[in-house]
Amino acid sequence: MLQWRLRAPLLTRAGAAGVTMARAGLKKLVMPPDYSGIVIPEKPKLKFLERAPAVPKVRREPRRLRDIRGPSREATDFTQGQFGILALGGGYLRWGHLEMLRLTIGRAMDPRSTFAIWRVPAPTKPVTRKSLGHRMGGGKGPIDHYVTPVKSGRLVVELGGRCEFQEVAPFLLRAARKLPFPAVPISRAGLERMRREEEERRVGNENPWTFERMVRANMLGMRRYLSPCDLHWHGRYWGKFFLRHRV
Amino acid sequence: MAALSAAPWRRGCPPALQLVRRGSKAVTRHWKAMHFQRQKLMAVTEYVAPRPAVPPRCRPPDTGARVDQEDDGYVRLLQRQVQEAFRDNRMIAVCQYNAMAGDDVVLLRHYLRRHNIEVKFFLNEIVRPVLAQSKYRNLLPLFVARNLLLVSREAKAKEMLRVLKGVPQVNLLGACIDDTILSRQGVENFAKLPSLEVVQGQAVGALSLLPSQTSSLLQCSSAHLTALLDQHIRRLQEGEGGAPVQPSPEPTGAH
Numbered sequence: 001m002l003q004w005r006l007r008a009p010l011l012t013r014a015g016a017a018g019v020t021m022a023r024a025g026l027k028k029l030v031m032p033p034d035y036s037g038i039v040i041p042e043k044p045k046l047k048f049l050e051r052a053p054a055v056p057k058v059r060r061e062p063r064r065l066r067d068i069r070g071p072s073r074e075a076t077d078f079t080q081g082q083f084g085i086l087a088l089g090g091g092y093l094r095w096g097h098l099e100m101l102r103l104t105i106g107r108a109m110d111p112r113s114t115f116a117i118w119r120v121p122a123p124t125k126p127v128t129r130k131s132l133g134h135r136m137g138g139g140k141g142p143i144d145h146y147v148t149p150v151k152s153g154r155l156v157v158e159l160g161g162r163c164e165f166q167e168v169a170p171f172l173l174r175a176a177r178k179l180p181f182p183a184v185p186i187s188r189a190g191l192e193r194m195r196r197e198e199e200e201r202r203v204g205n206e207n208p209w210t211f212e213r214m215v216r217a218n219m220l221g222m223r224r225y226l227s228p229c230d231l232h233w234h235g236r237y238w239g240k241f242f243l244r245h246r247v
Numbered sequence: 248m249a250a251l252s253a254a255p256w257r258r259g260c261p262p263a264l265q266l267v268r269r270g271s272k273a274v275t276r277h278w279k280a281m282h283f284q285r286q287k288l289m290a291v292t293e294y295v296a297p298r299p300a301v302p303p304r305c306r307p308p309d310t311g312a313r314v315d316q317e318d319d320g321y322v323r324l325l326q327r328q329v330q331e332a333f334r335d336n337r338m339i340a341v342c343q344y345n346a347m348a349g350d351d352v353v354l355l356r357h358y359l360r361r362h363n364i365e366v367k368f369f370l371n372e373i374v375r376p377v378l379a380q381s382k383y384r385n386l387l388p389l390f391v392a393r394n395l396l397l398v399s400r401e402a403k404a405k406e407m408l409r410v411l412k413g414v415p416q417v418n419l420l421g422a423c424i425d426d427t428i429l430s431r432q433g434v435e436n437f438a439k440l441p442s443l444e445v446v447q448g449q450a451v452g453a454l455s456l457l458p459s460q461t462s463s464l465l466q467c468s469s470a471h472l473t474a475l476l477d478q479h480i481r482r483l484q485e486g487e488g489g490a491p492v493q494p495s496p497e498p499t500g501a502h
Contacts, residue, residue, distance in 0.1 A: 026370050029321055065274035090274070207295040214292060225284040227273065235289060238281070239274045247294040 035162040044115035046102040046157065049122040051095040052146045057126050060140050068092070068240045070233060072151035075119040081160030083168050083187045084119070090240035091181035092147035095123055101157055101175050108171035114161030123148045150181065152242035181240070201247045210247070211235035325373045332367055333383060336398040340407065340422040340434070341386065344395040347416045355414055362406040364399040385428055389420050404438040
């Protein structure tokens with residue numbers, strides 16, 4: 001007999017006698033994905049990143065929180081891999097976070113068929129801390145640890161190889177939840193869809209009053225209460241946070 | 248405050264209110280409270296989704312129509328098989344197929360194969376588009392529920408009906424014999440018709456009826472005259488009485 005595959009009826013349309021029957025349809029033979037152009041490098045796992053730079057910094061640096069603020073300009077697109085973790089907020093990555101990522105991904109991925117690469121550098125920005133319990137004053141504290149600044153929209157790690165997003169997403173989500181900023185696992189198609197949806201929302205907005213319009217024309221004297229950065233961020237970024245629902 | 252009174256024409260500059268001593272920096276770990284004016288601005292400039300002119304509840308319901316209409320090779324192969332079945336066979340009968348045991352199906356196929364009739368299963372979703380674009384589009388109403396096709400190169404309707412009579416689960420719906428669509432009654436009438444040779448013989452007989460009468464027609468007048476003359480002679484001889492009756496010579500063959 002033919003390959004009958006019983007499938008529940010998508011829409012129960014009552015026939016002439018008011019009875020519906022389960023229909024069997026043609027089996028859809030899906031072509032397996034084509035992994036011909038994929039090359040697994042020699043060291044597929046994430047490489048070890050140092051806790052501090054080789055030459056420790058002598059000069060203590062100012063805080064410069066603007067490296068967290070706003071959208072990212074680097075590492076916003078995929079290079080070699082197909083999947084990755086996308087940061088949806090700004091924050092600092094410490095060595096502990098990087099080790100967590102390295103170990104979780106290294107434990108969960110198959111080094112024969114997948115590879116992973118870092119999209120963030122090793123920590124180089126020194127963060128100072130004063131010892132606990134002391135009063136204000138006495139100068140800047142000594143360097144406590146080093147961090148990597150990450151802005152919204154930046155890829156943290158990239159994954160690739162002979163695998164599908166559904167295999168990779170669970171452990172990427174587990175790792176992404178532990179990061180200090182909101183992050184999601186994402187694929188190339190997912191990123192494209194996200195950008196397309198953002199664009200559609202921006203274009204199809206029925207509200208004639210947009211943030212951009214009101215700030216550019218300085219309606220109601222709004223620029224008194226806004227930052228000059230809001231001119232090009234259009235109200236989508238507030239501090240280190242990324243407001244995804246804003247258009 | 249000093250900043251407010253200084254240079255009112257420089258309103259467009261970076262914030263005139265430099266709240267340095269009060270509040271936190273621009274980037275904080277916590278969610279920094281927005282100025283009320285900014286909150287109002289954010290509330291006014293929120294996203295408003297586009298409303299379609301016709302609300303979706305007034306549209307016909309979306310039946311989950313297959314968007315992925317990519318040309319499947321397997322589908323194309325099956326469609327080609329359907330086209331070949333319709334092209335190469337003289338008789339195509341569509342029957343309703345109810346559930347049957349596998350052995351019974353095998354037996355049915357065997358009995359029909361003996362009369363050179365093949366049993367074919369095709370999925371409706373493949374047959375319907377093929378028929379819709381061919382000359383058999385009037386057969387479309389038959390391909391609704393589970394059905395099977397009996398195809399044959401010769402039109403052996405009587406044997407087919409005899410086999411199907413013994414199988415209650417398969418009911419004949421209609422047939423297309425020699426590019427003629429017949430209903431169930433039409434197939435039965437077709438089966439009752441005599442075979443081609445008999446019909447040909449009848450036609451030949453009917454056509455040759457008139458030529459066969461030609462010779463007798465031609466001989467008719469002379470035979471009639473001969474009979475009349477014989478009768479006349481006999482009467483004359485009987486009238487003379489007693490005279491030996493001379494048998495008149497038989498009329499010779501064709502004149």
